[in-house]
Amino acid sequence: MRGRAPDKVRTVTYESSAQPETPASPSSIITDSETTHDFSEKSELGWKPAGPLREVPLGREAFGFDVVTELPNTAEGLGRGGRRHGRTGIIHTPHGDIHTPAFVPVATQATMKAVLPEQMRALGSQCLLANAFHLFERPGEEIIDQAGGLGKFMNWDGPTYTDSGGFQVLSLGAGFKKTLAMDTTGLKSDDVIAKGKQRHAFVDEDGVTFKSPLNGSMHRFSAEISMGIQHKIGADIMFAFDELTTLMNTRRYQEESVERTFRWAKRCVTEHFRLTEECSGKPYQALFGVVQGANYEDLRRLAASEVASLDFDGFGIGGAIEKKLMGEISAWICDELPDNKPRHVLGIAAVDDIFAAVENGGDTFDCVAPARVARNGAIYTADGRWNVLRAALKDDFGPLEEGCDCYTCTHYSRAYVHHLLKSREMTGATLATLHNERFFVRLLDNIRASIDGGYFDDFKKETLTRFYRNGSKG
RNA sequence: GGCGGGUUUCCCAAGUGGUCAAAGGGAGCUGACUGUAAAUCAGCCGCUACUAGCUUCAUAGGUUCGAAUCCUAUACCCGCCA
Secondary structure (H helix, E strand, O other): OOOOOOHHHHOOOOOOOOOOOOOOOHHHHOOHHHOOOOOOOOOOOOOOOOOOHHHOOOOHHHOEEEEEEEOOOOOOOOOHHHOOOOEEEEEEEOOEEEEEOEEEEEOOOOOEOOEOHHHHHHOOOOOEEEEHHHHHHOOOHHHHHHHOOHHHHHOOOOOEEEEOOHHHHHHHHHOOOOOOEEOOOOOOHHHHOOOHHHOOEEEOOOEEEEEOOOOOOEEEEEHHHHHHHHHHHOOOEEEOOOOOOOOOOOHHHHHHHHHHHHHHHHHHHHHHHHHHHHOOOOOOOEEEEEEOOOOOHHHHHHHHHHHHOOOOOEEEEOOOEEHHHHHHHHHHHHHHOOOOOOEEEOOOOOHHHHHHHHHOOOOEEEEOHHHHHHHOOEEEEOOEEEEOOOHHHOOOOOOOOOOOOOHHHHHOOHHHHHHHHHOOOHHHHHHHHHHHHHHHHHHHHHHHHHHHOOOHHHHHHHHHHHHHOOOOOO
């Protein structure tokens, strides 16, 4: 027999009217006496888990976005006329609401590496993002469909996203280990763009041919194929299949790429509504169009207005972005996008990047960094990022971060996490990831509260000054 | 007691006359990770006044222009035989 049986979870019903609540206070998350078994009932954050499918609205009206508070414009506003596009809001999905701005942890292969969905919920994560390309390769979208969709498959009853596989156009194509929001100082094209046999992705007008990182076999992705896979996977929010370029591509190539991505976007919309019709018994899956255009204002504005002209439910801000242009690029794009649809900034999680993107109109943000970096020992704190593997911490019995409300900090010491990671014990990755993910979820909770409370600018200044005071990365 | 094998920089382990401060692992140290080909990767890892010098390959002596490498003795360790 398939499926899970926890009746107490099934009895929770979907409430689209949930109001945003203040971010969890330190004591509201986990306390000693509360943590024995079930993580799932402890979260007091501002969203409600979804109920069974029959109670979920099926049509497109199940998806929506309400703006709650807009940031006031200032003289320094980067949008047209000093506009600041930042705002708080609520994204409604068939599997629950997302209070924005929100951090979206990345569960590429239908799992947070080293962490259970229950634990993600307990630390306040409102939603998770998986990857269509990786799930297509393994286990295959059919399996996930049979399981009842991504959420059921991985035991996550909140909202889910899938990336289209567009990121793999870059990571498998141009090169591995190349960052997105990067400092390009001193970099040359050859440092970033792989050639010949090194390449595992090849772009043409119709789509992309991938060489499987798993076994070397060749796979074909196109707008239609990506939509088909993402519909089978069944996430609440999908992304249109796009081409992700590097900052090292020529201006000419970026132009071609933006146009190609637009042609793919149109095909994605068409295919999306065809599949939506075909699968009319399932909850509506929203589709976000992705805006490319690298560092060029004209291309970004063009791409945004083109994508905005299509019948998307929301938008993704994607592509390579020079770090110092994070705010500008977001502002250019949001100038061209409608205010009544959510905007997701793909793949960012440097603290300063998050502030810049929120201030200029980003609503949700995903990134692998907190999880990946945690597995490698780097710990985010309000006072910057540092490495728990440092020898000096082997006998430091304080928490990772003084005053942190996360499960790790309230139960375990630096010395213990240091020991586990040094010993390559899996639980070390778990504890470090719990902390870092909580850090970003809480950061976005606090940013949201600061916008609603009218003190965003002070909060931003204070937070950034403190975080980067000691020259921290991240 | 006899015969044979061995002793290399923290550990394991290459190296049997110059290209050796000495391969490779591990451990250790430091750093990086931004829509996850990442429980990964990079640098350091005898000492210093570091584009060079100094002190090392069980210890002491010797052969040689030159020794971790050859010879002698000693000390341990491991086999087999008594």
